[in-house]
Amino acid sequence: GLSVNESSPYTSDRLLVVAMGRKKFDIAKWLIEKGADVNHRGSNRNALFYAVVHNQFPILKLMVQHGGSIKKYFDGSGGLMVEAIHVRNLEMLKYIYEQGGRLEEKSYGSNSLLHIAAQMAALDISKWLIQKGMDVNITNVEGSRPLDLALSTKDNRSFREEIKIPKEDYEKLILYLKSVGAEIGGEHLSVKAQNKWYSDLKTAAKSGNLSELKKLTERNDFPFSPNTVYVAFKAGHAEAARYLIHKYKLHSHYILRTIIDFKQMYLLPKLIEYGASLKLNNSLDSSTNLVSYAIDNSPDISIIKTLVKAGVSVNERSYDDRTGETPLHFAVMRMADYEIVQYLIQQGANPDLKANTIYGDNLSPGEIIADILKNGVYRYERRVELKKYEKEHLLRIKKLLEGK
Template identity: 25%
Template sequence: MDALLFNFFEEDERIETLDEYDDDKFNSALDFFEAIDDKKSFEELDEILKNGSDVNSVNFETPLFYVISKKMNLEMIKYLCDRNANLFFTNNCNENALHYALKFNLSIDIIQFLISKKIDINAQNKETVLHIELDKSKPNIEIIKLLIESGANLDLLDKNTPLHLALIKNVSDEIIKLLLSKVKNFDIKNEEDYLSLSIRNNSLEHVEMILQFQTDLEYNNKRSYLTFAIFSGCSIEIIEKLIEKGMDINAEDFGDFPVLLACKHEEYKKLLDLLFNKGIDDIKISNNENILHLLINDHPNDPLIDELLDKGFDINQQDVIGRTILHVELQNSRNIERIKKLIKLGADLNLQDKRTPFHYLCFQPLDLEIFNLFIENGANISITDINSPLIYILMKNSDIELIKRSINEFMKTKEYQESEEKSWTKLLSTVISNKDTTPEIIQFFVDTGADLSDQYYYGESIICQAIRAGQNISVIKKLLSFNLELNPKEYSSPSPIYVAIEQCPENNDLIKLLIEAGCDVNNRNVNNNISFFDLIKKLLFLFSMVTLVLKKL
């Protein structure tokens, strides 16, 4: 029972231990705590003390700690101290009465009274007295002033000094200014120092105050205050102040440089102007990217890009995924004049990030002029990612002159020479899948040597694929004009008439056209051995059954 009610602490000559209590003293101690809890008068408490209770008895805490935890008034605390309550007692968390009073938010007059009793203001458990107050949601500046004026050490650490903690929590500006005005050593560091924390808080006034006193201006071995400020998105004024203090404008920061980090800044134009005026080395590379990669990616319409192109950058610098400046341009603004300028400056049109710049150019419809510009400057039309640029051209364009030029260029390549038949099959299949294809394009392919009798998409004929692709009647007519086989004699390909009724049964003009061209309505489909007439019969039967059901509803 004794062990449950009493808490042992390190031996202290000023406090009696549990073994020194007899049962009468033990019961008297409990009586004293109960009397305090019942708010007995001082006279009544004196009577209990006379009967054997001890003002320093320990029941998990002393009466003084108990009174503080119950947030009782100054008079009660004075009463205990006048009767020799032990102000030097610390609990098992190494907290003294001042720690406890701050922890339980007691009034400033109680804090002042405890300090006046010469309690150790710089005693530490896990925290100093200043840390306890600063760690509150609303620190009391008057208490902080009192603690500092009473000798609280601003350099004591619990990993952080009080000023570190104030900056980390970004407490009120008034408190931070107070601490800054009282701190003597500005070079104390933990993971961060006073300057880096003020930069993180984007406070120009705090930065200016710290720069007056901090002598160590090396952030750490891999970072600089300037790059950190730019990366953190600090105001231009803070960045300018750091430069004025002599920060290296070309300092590396984990592989990054101020000029590159500036491209991500909210006020990047002003910041770049500032850095350029200070003579920054703008031809820096990080992650294999230079400033042009970043500006074109994040600010593709900025005129600064064109100004920088004349400064001698490596136009063919590839970033970590292989993109050159031209790749990035084609993925973003596709500014024709800038593309022309990059080519004129020597952009390699066949460097790959798996795709060449020519691939990215051909992902969207393009005009003949820009196509010719790429071809004339050495772009290879047959380099493949999954497909070659030529395939993308045929998917996206219906300009006959562009297609003629691209096919003629393709026919010069090694790929065409080595696999002519396979190449034509894939190219013509691509053309047929493009709904903007014209009869003139079909004629050009035939004139160039394409064999329309080949099997194309999943073994189907070219006419079946055209019907599935939803080609217009004019293209279907053009294909039919080449006397294609419309009635496969073996079940190696579906019948065009079956594909038509399956894909677009409402298109009477198409079905009529196919029948007039010679499609056999009795030809059976490869998949389920059903003829066109059998299919019609089934559809009519289903229609009649649905009608009958609807009439009965």
């Protein structure tokens, strides 16, 4: 009588995710063939992710045959293309690409697919990516290029031993990258030159010298600091600030995360004024509400207020427009401060909206609290027994949601 889509009694993950995570591949195949939901996102990863991470190409294809969606897969900044490169499986990478994977996908550290291939000494994958049009000198947010990562990883013996890739593989890859025009970037450029570039850039931003800014930023050798934008608009040079925002795509996922994580909220109003998006894009197909992201990562009431005043919706869903969690769901699941929940409701957050969550599908924030109180268990990232003060906190939040 047990459903193939039943959740594990120990985590919020369904049986298929648990089986794949624990490498019980025969059980996983049986569950898939019996109709298990292969797209369900558990507390951490979904089954598609584990199929790629464990290098199980046949199971990945089986999942796709049973409705698995590469396009809808979401995992923060990372994704299935990234993981296929980590296991150095070119055929699986090509398949994921054919099923909707994107070459623009990046890792959590903002490395492009070519950066990752270089780090993993994946020569055949590097060749395929370059044939697909990837820039051999593409830079990450630190200014490093694929050749930088290949060189530094080659010299990192402990890391090479950990990932079990011989030094010779890196030497072959480095020769190939150089043969197609690869150059070193920020990681291998002198500190003195980098400091001079920053100084010159700041001076140009402060004076509003747009032609000098363009000249300096055309190099693109060094990682850009968003504070340079602040210098420009503080000095009243709107065109200079606007140029830098568009040049470095400061409406992107990375800069919005940085602003929230490091509480640089003073940058937000001008970024929005000059075209920054209020969408926090985690992948090409899904996004996180900025208020939800702040609650999940930097639950500070002043940040929440700044975002809401800037126009971020308190009812917008994350990941999925129909079933994704709202900021109130995140506030409850993260046990955010009472004043944060109170403020969200004052700003029109709807406590009756339902979402698919780690506590179950189609639940309102109040129903999540009811589940936690009933079972005496708070599970977010891991299963934790509910403490007395947490129970009292949730009871206060419950009354607030009920309008009492």
